[in-house]
Amino acid sequence: MLLRRYDTTEWFRPLYIGSDIWQNAGFSMIIYLAALTAIDPSLHEAARMDGANRFQRIRHIDIPGILPVITILFILAVGNIFNLGFEKVYLMQTDLNLPTSEVINTYVYKTGLQNAQFSYSAAIGLFNSVLNLLLLLTFNWVAKKANQSSLW
Structure with a gap:
C-alpha cells in the first residue's frame, strides 16, 4: 500500500484560513443578523404580495439593507489585512512549515526580541502599520465614493 506523504508546508494555509473562518463566523453572524432585523418587515410583505x-x-x-454593514466590516477587515494574528501563526509554526508560515509579525518578533535588533524590527512594525493605514484610508475613500457609506 502506497501512502502519500503530506508535507506540512502545503497544509499550513488551508488550516490557518479554515480556523480563521471558524473563529470569526460567530461574531460576523451576529452582526449580519442584527443588520437583517433592522430591515422593515413590511417591505418583505409588499414584495411577497x-x-x-x-x-x-x-x-x-x-x-441593499445590509450593504452599509457589509461595507463597514469590509473596510475594517482591509485595514487589518497585514495583521494576521501573531499568536495563532506563532503557535502553528514549526521548523517544517517555516517557509510558508513566516509573516511580518513573527518576523518582527524574531528579529527584535530573539536577535536584539530593536530599531530594525521597530521600523518594520511601523512600516506595517503605515501600510495598514494607507489601505484603510484608500478603501474608505473608495467606499465613500461608491455607495456613500464609510467609516467617517
Whole structure:
C-alpha cells in the first residue's frame, strides 16, 4: 500500500484560513443578523404580495439593507489585512512549515526580541502599520465614493 506523504508546508494555509473562518463566523453572524432585523418587515410583505420569490427579496431588499454593514466590516477587515494574528501563526509554526508560515509579525518578533535588533524590527512594525493605514484610508475613500457609506 502506497501512502502519500503530506508535507506540512502545503497544509499550513488551508488550516490557518479554515480556523480563521471558524473563529470569526460567530461574531460576523451576529452582526449580519442584527443588520437583517433592522430591515422593515413590511417591505418583505409588499414584495411577497407583488409576487417576488425568496431570491428576489434577498437581492432587492435584504442585500441593499445590509450593504452599509457589509461595507463597514469590509473596510475594517482591509485595514487589518497585514495583521494576521501573531499568536495563532506563532503557535502553528514549526521548523517544517517555516517557509510558508513566516509573516511580518513573527518576523518582527524574531528579529527584535530573539536577535536584539530593536530599531530594525521597530521600523518594520511601523512600516506595517503605515501600510495598514494607507489601505484603510484608500478603501474608505473608495467606499465613500461608491455607495456613500464609510467609516467617517
